[in-house]
Amino acid sequence: MDLTTDITGLRLKNPVLTASGTFGFGLEFEDYGDLRDLGGIVVKGLSLKPREGNPMPRLAETPCGMLNAIGIQNPGVECFLRDKLPRLPWRETAVIANLYACGVEEFGELAGVLSAEEGVAALEINVSCPNVKEGGAAFGQDPLQIGRVTEAVKKRAGTKPVIVKLSPNVTDIAACARAAESAGADALSAVNTLLGMAVDVRTRRPRLANVVGGLSGPAIKPVALRCVFQCVRAVGIPVIGLGGISSAEDALEFLLVGAAAVQVGTANFLRPDFAFRLARELPEALAAVGAAGLDAYRGGLVLPE
Amino acid sequence: MTRRTCREMTVGELTPLGQSERPGEFYRLRLLGPGFGTWEPGQFVMLRPASWDLELLWGRPFSLAGADEEGVSLFFQVVGRGTRRLAALAPGEKVTVWGPLGNGFAVEPGTRTLMLAGGVGLAPFLGYAAAHPAPENLELLFAHRLPLDCYPYGELAARLRAEAVHEATPADLPRVIRRITEKIAEYAPDGLVLACGPTPFLRTVRQAALDHGVRAQVSLENRMACGVGACLGCVCRDGLGHHVQVCTQGPVFWAGDVQL
Ligand SMILES: Cc1cc2nc3c(=O)[nH]c(=O)nc-3n(C[C@H](O)[C@H](O)[C@H](O)COP(=O)(O)OP(=O)(O)OC[C@H]3O[C@@H](n4cnc5c(N)ncnc54)[C@H](O)[C@@H]3O)c2cc1C
Ligand SMILES: Cc1cc2nc3c(=O)[nH]c(=O)nc-3n(C[C@H](O)[C@H](O)[C@H](O)COP(=O)(O)O)c2cc1C
Ligand code: FES
Numbered sequence: 001m002d003l004t005t006d007i008t009g010l011r012l013k014n015p016v017l018t019a020s021g022t023f024g025f026g027l028e029f030e031d032y033g034d035l036r037d038l039g040g041i042v043v044k045g046l047s048l049k050p051r052e053g054n055p056m057p058r059l060a061e062t063p064c065g066m067l068n069a070i071g072i073q074n075p076g077v078e079c080f081l082r083d084k085l086p087r088l089p090w091r092e093t094a095v096i097a098n099l100y101a102c103g104v105e106e107f108g109e110l111a112g113v114l115s116a117e118e119g120v121a122a123l124e125i126n127v128s129c130p131n132v133k134e135g136g137a138a139f140g141q142d143p144l145q146i147g148r149v150t151e152a153v154k155k156r157a158g159t160k161p162v163i164v165k166l167s168p169n170v171t172d173i174a175a176c177a178r179a180a181e182s183a184g185a186d187a188l189s190a191v192n193t194l195l196g197m198a199v200d201v202r203t204r205r206p207r208l209a210n211v212v213g214g215l216s217g218p219a220i221k222p223v224a225l226r227c228v229f230q231c232v233r234a235v236g237i238p239v240i241g242l243g244g245i246s247s248a249e250d251a252l253e254f255l256l257v258g259a260a261a262v263q264v265g266t267a268n269f270l271r272p273d274f275a276f277r278l279a280r281e282l283p284e285a286l287a288a289v290g291a292a293g294l295d296a297y298r299g300g301l302v303l304p305e
Numbered sequence: 306m307t308r309r310t311c312r313e314m315t316v317g318e319l320t321p322l323g324q325s326e327r328p329g330e331f332y333r334l335r336l337l338g339p340g341f342g343t344w345e346p347g348q349f350v351m352l353r354p355a356s357w358d359l360e361l362l363w364g365r366p367f368s369l370a371g372a373d374e375e376g377v378s379l380f381f382q383v384v385g386r387g388t389r390r391l392a393a394l395a396p397g398e399k400v401t402v403w404g405p406l407g408n409g410f411a412v413e414p415g416t417r418t419l420m421l422a423g424g425v426g427l428a429p430f431l432g433y434a435a436a437h438p439a440p441e442n443l444e445l446l447f448a449h450r451l452p453l454d455c456y457p458y459g460e461l462a463a464r465l466r467a468e469a470v471h472e473a474t475p476a477d478l479p480r481v482i483r484r485i486t487e488k489i490a491e492y493a494p495d496g497l498v499l500a501c502g503p504t505p506f507l508r509t510v511r512q513a514a515l516d517h518g519v520r521a522q523v524s525l526e527n528r529m530a531c532g533v534g535a536c537l538g539c540v541c542r543d544g545l546g547h548h549v550q551v552c553t554q555g556p557v558f559w560a561g562d563v564q565l
């Protein structure tokens with residue numbers, strides 16, 4: 001079955017990508033599968049300068065989900081380009097950089113650095129991380145700001161496709177999607193984590209040092225699916241769906257509402273070979289629901305009259 | 306080289322150990338299936354029973370107490386949601402296991418080596434003692450709160466010089482700390498101290514080792530989601546104050562290279 005997918009100039013051999021922050025720089029998973037079997041790898045959020053991230057504890061497990069407040073710990077874009085990217089099979093698998101910055105200017109600068117790199121297939125702008133006080137969530141919740149960041153990145157991105165990753169923590173995600181599209185985004189990805197919290201009743205303390213964090217995993221799938229559905233109807237550019245995908249059937253749900261591709265996040269923690277297995281199982285899962293092919297199935301949601 | 310894999314294993318025996326005030330708290334777990342030909346004592350595995358479905362998402366990290374081609378042995382204490390359900394596993398159930406993960410304890414056959422275990426921190430020392438080429442150079446000091454038969458202490462004590470110190474009430478703590486500190490001092494200047502247990506215990510060990518100038522390694526038990534270095538959830542601060550992943554840079558660190 002032909003699984004190739006084209007997302008405005010980004011060619012993928014199959015629609016299974018790994019979500020930023022859940023798959024490291026890909027190299028961590030080399031023992032568990034062949035990175036070349038994936039449609040693409042979205043690497044851990046990158047900033048211009050290295051970031052230490054938030055204090056511990058940064059993680060809490062919740063029923064069917066988890067909270068994280070990592071705070072974009074990363075070694076900085078230079079280290080990525082020097083030490084990580086050359087070791088990735090980027091000629092055979094799309095490597096997508098996930099960008100994090102504190103201001104519009106800085107987003108542009110980061111895009112400038114990454115656009116010069118042959119091994120980077122596309123840029124994904126993280127305007128939606130709930131874990132960083134400066135910028136992060138504020139950008140993602142304001143269509144005007146989303147537009148400004150998208151423009152700044154697009155201007156410096158050269159020929160690289162620009163993907164804007166949207167936050168579900170908004171009242172009108174369609175407005176955010178349209179703002180990104182009007183500002184020149186080539187594609188969207190939806191969604192990032194939902195803002196959440198957990199408390200230890202014995203110690204009377206929040207379970208995260210940062211107090212609040214991002215909820216991900218199967219618990220958020222219905223919300224994520226609704227967001228993708230609304231984005232697909234709001235814009236003409238491709239939408240990459242993610243949020244709680246933990247089986248091939250989950251991936252089919254997102255494809256059915258019109259996602260061009262999917263990203264696997266928290267499910268990478270269920271077992272480190274999860275994404276590889278999903279890429280392998282997808283044709284079978286499509287066949288099992290009687291789909292002739294990916295293109296024929298995608299967006300085929302049947303709505304009530 | 307130890308090569309890491311993700312594989313399905315089957316629950317063999319699940320043996321309860323001892324009696325604490327909470328019944329059913331300590332277990333030895335034997336998982337069957339292609340095991341690990343090569344591994345280092347101090348390394349751990351992540352495991353996740355198939356029966357957890359999507360309710361508990363993370364695997365749980367456990368030190369390898371033993372491993373060979375037929376399977377692996379673990380030893381665990383019930384503390385929360387996951388370990389409670391591990392204790393209810395039935396023989397034949399499927400468990401996903403990935404590993405061996407992290408680095409192991411230093412093995413220096415000719416060096417007098419003190420194994421310092423606090424509670425379930427005893428687990429990696431079962432493997433360490435079994436694999437050590439010169440067990441006559443090993444000694445164990447075991448600090449525990451619950452009855453001794455809750456832990457596989459007896460089998461180590463039968464083969465090695467071993468001593469157990471009991472902290473029956475919090476009032477015993479100063480005595481336990483004193484004993485740990487004395488023991489560590491005995492290993493200065495050229496011995497090796499290896500420690501595994503709860504963080505306050507490791508803090509004591511680390512400080513005493515630094516004070517007495519003894520080379521010491523500590524094995525950390527930070528909460529983990531992926532176990533492979535990807536999520537950055539398990540970090541601690543290294544000697545320079547940078548966040549490093551305990552699952553891949555550790556869990557074993559030289560005492561001077563980590564902040565506790
Ligand atoms: C490298 C490594 C090796 C380990 N080896 C062993 C072993 O051989 N035997 C053993 O019994 N345990 C070991 N642990 C600890 C074990 O992983 C935890 O006890 C277990 O994950 C708790 O799971 P839970 O779902 O029952 O607890 P949760 O429901 O997650 O939490 C309940 C309670 O457990 C505590 N807890 C959670 N995670 C940890 C953790 N990682 N370390 C300590 N306390 C924790 C919490 O503070 C809380 O009080 C090891 C941990 C690490 C990181
Ligand atoms: C530990 C962790 C770290 C993350 N780091 C990032 C990041 O650096 N950049 C980003 O855009 N999203 C990050 N995310 C969000 C995920 O990419 C994804 O959008 C979210 O987890 C929802 O998908 P899921 O339910 O499949 O995990 C992170 C998520 C987790 C769990
Ligand atoms: S557990 Fe994920 S980085 Fe260590």
